[in-house]
Amino acid sequence: MRTCLLLVVSILAIVTTVTTVTTVTTVAADAPRPNVIVIMADDLGFSDVGCYGGEINTPVLDGLAAKGMRLTQFTNTGRCCPTRASLFTGLYSHRAGIGHMVNDRGYPAYLGRLNDRCATIAELLTPAGYDTLMVGKWHVGTDAPNWPRQRGFTRFYGQPTGGGSYFTRKTDRPFVLDDKPYEPTEPEPATYYKTDDYTDFALRLLNEQRAGGKPFYLHLCYTAPHWPLHAPEADIERYLATYQDGWDVIRERRHAKQKALGLFASDVVLSPRASEAKAWTEVPEKARADWVRRMAIHAAMVDIMDRNIGRVVAWLRETGQFDNTLIVFLSDNGASAEVVDRGESGSVIGAKGSFAGFNQPWANASNTPFRRWKSIVHEGGIATPFIAHWPTGIPAGRIVHQVGHVIDVVPTVIDLAGVTYPTAIGDRALAPLDGISLRSVLTTGTVQPHVPLFWEHEGNRAVRRGDWKLVAQNGKDWELYNLASDRSELHDLVKERSEIAEELITAWQAWAMDVGVVMPNEFKKKAK
Template sequence: MVLKFLVALLALTFVFSPALQPPVKKPNIILILADDMGYSDIGCYGSEIQTPNLNEMAKNGLRMPQFYNASRCCPTRASLLTGLFQHQAGVGDMVNTRQQPAYQGYLNQHCVTIAEALKPAGYKTYMAGKWHVGTKPEGWPVKRGFDRYFGLIDGASSYFGKDPYRPNQKLTIALDDQEYTPEKGYYATNAFTDHALEFMDQNPKDQPFFLYLAFTAPHWPLHALPEDIAKYRGAYQKGWDKLREERFQRMKEMGILAKNSSLSPRDASIPAWDSLSEPEKKDWEDKMAVYAAMIDRMDQNIGRVRQKLKEMGQDQNTVILFLSDNGASHENIGTGNFLPAIYESSKKPSSDPTSFTAYGKRGANLSNTPFRFYKHWEYEGGTATPFVAYGPSIVKPGKVDQRPAHIVDVMTTCLDLAGATYPKTHKGNAITQAEGVSLVPVFRGTAWKGHDALYFEHEGNRAVRQGDWKLVSEFPSNQWELYNLKTDRTELQDLSAKEPQRVKAMAALYDTWAKRAGVIPFAELAKAKGE
């Protein structure tokens, strides 16, 4: 009798003692990054483009409409991967090699990637897609913590292969640590996902994984598959003026924007749609059909990843984060920086697979609805990203959270999800303290301390956001402008003359941060480089 009692007591102790409970299963983490995609280019942020997978993730997850990136491709990637401001990671500008440590053009040894930080916590780590934070083999993903890699080491290329587009340029597609030659029928967005799915298949069943899926879509060149382009023939006949207004209204209805928000005026360099000739209208409609098709195909491939998770029985235990690396791109294909053959290809219709085109300001102004400016600047049009977080067991569904957050938060969030510790040293090097704040409380709907201030700098363009206030300037004028984003998210009413003391205080905040982060004034940096 006594023996039976002791057995029963032992069984109850096992059931109710936290120390004896099986460990909670660590979630898989998938980080998906779009390239040069504008703020309103997916359905759950107001677009007419068909993105059912992202829309469903948003509906059953979280949107943070005031989430920020670093306004340019490689600086954002460096910051996103390391949880530091890009200057602290060594990519203060682009991947141009410079002597100044903050601008050396590749990840330094005083930062760790999310992959490097998660491996000690038992994670397998995979990446597919665009790297763009160091071109030398010793700095490729497999040297920075990823177990497997497939993708484009460089910044952009044909979606159908790796043909160089600039003089004296070599483009590299790699599989792990070896160069890879694309096969017949290659299309980058599909290929990146194909390999990501292979990596997921190879993952040991008893280990959680981190997957960084960095699409090049919809970065120029405008390359899409015929069946996707066909879906958007005629979709852009209304023109940019009407489409901007329609997106704007949907964004207010969704709660992405406040009801009293204002739509920024059409870019002054863009004519009214009705003033265009028919050939001009057809050219833009063709560009937009291809651009939309690229985003559509990206969403289809996100759907493939979600389906794979279901097949693996991992869909309930995976957190997926989606965002874009900067605002829409105003860039065009021109002479000088591009090979003559590429420039000639830019004159072909975008739907021609042998073309090499971009949609320029006329497309980017629509993509960035409701904001002004584009990639490269620190206005909302350059830095605001359409952020979506989804994870059935972790992310509280159906919420639009308007609190500001930043790409530096992603590292801290991943470590929090994984129960991992940010290292003080790595491979014998002291590691710069992470800058982010974990978003897990936001995911769960609990109290979140947020940021005292957020900071931005790219090629002399500067900004600091503190609470609802944002101080921003454009290079080379360097004149501070002040906006209250609570009442003026589209930055139309400069209050700097009315609030000189606030300008002074926020400028001092920026200066202190810039010194700490290693920012060098851009004119000084350019002079040192001889630019």
């Protein structure tokens, strides 16, 4: 039997009110509608890019941040598939059918694909006159009926499932162009690298759509820096010296830089080193070179991604579309602590044939100053960099401490595009949006209140209302934090402020019932 969840009618009040219409309509605007490019990194830590505290060379992203806006409290769902489901639809991932990953687990919230009650951003923008392009990792539907073209995108190149080698397309995770498996007409070059390939196709599709004169929406989903750790040796070598001092020093340096940049107040404390990681001074000398190389490869992958984003920015400038293009950059979850060490015997980590991750100690550093990592919904798992750049619409150089979630991207984009969210598309009744538009935040830099936000992934769960966040790992007790004074989640107030904790527990239970959450122990019971 499903764990008892208390249904509270008042929770329905948190859902954003939407206009009741039955078709996608546009709203007249004096200014031209912006082009939109949403760029998503994969397993990027909160502090990896330079403008969020990192030492990795990311001049393109840093430049966009300097001339645009950074949000310091934007969040994802903590895992790749659910984040993408919410990012594409404006709904909580469970409501969209992807409460976990892309396997059907036998419940409506766990279909492993986008359901018929959600509309993708492409299904909203394409009828409104946009060319909608998808390049990279899709990961919200593995089989052909659930690929991007079947969900409204006009063009698609990439992998329905994502993952695999960076040095070849010849893997068990096929590439697709539009509706069919991609079969290149030329031999694969020896210098093939997936991040470059995704950018090549993004630019190709952008050039092809120009003739129609329509505004465009490009969803560019890189797989970098998700494992396997793969990068050209010359790029790796540039970072080997950077990480010789180990993860403890890197965490301290990043935290100091974050405060100097104004991302956090001076009293925000660096979380203790993860219990899964040794002090660097305790790491045997003979093991250090391997650890240094892992982080150097991760850094190289981020560096290469930044250079490729630079190619897209250069194209926008060359074609005269830079000023009226909104560019958004974020990550699908925090850095990954998954212990990955497989590959061909004798292969060097970072080279073709290797298959490794950078594992828990470096994930902890990448998520500075927070605790935990990917899949867990403490801040280290869900906090993401969020850079927004739009010369004609966003004031330059702002750091805004706005709370946000990936469910807010669709409402914001359609608001800027003058598109009203429908109650139905054809005979498909749609669930109302869960997210809210952050248009006024982007265009004015003014913080606005946010409706309560909720998370659940593999039994890890959380709710945030204002500055209060209630959070728990699967099978563990609830913890309560005031993020205004304790962003690193170090001082649990669940006993001192039990009345707030009880309110938030009730709210989370109501939300979980509403969206169809099934806890891990219930899946196990069903399996028996």
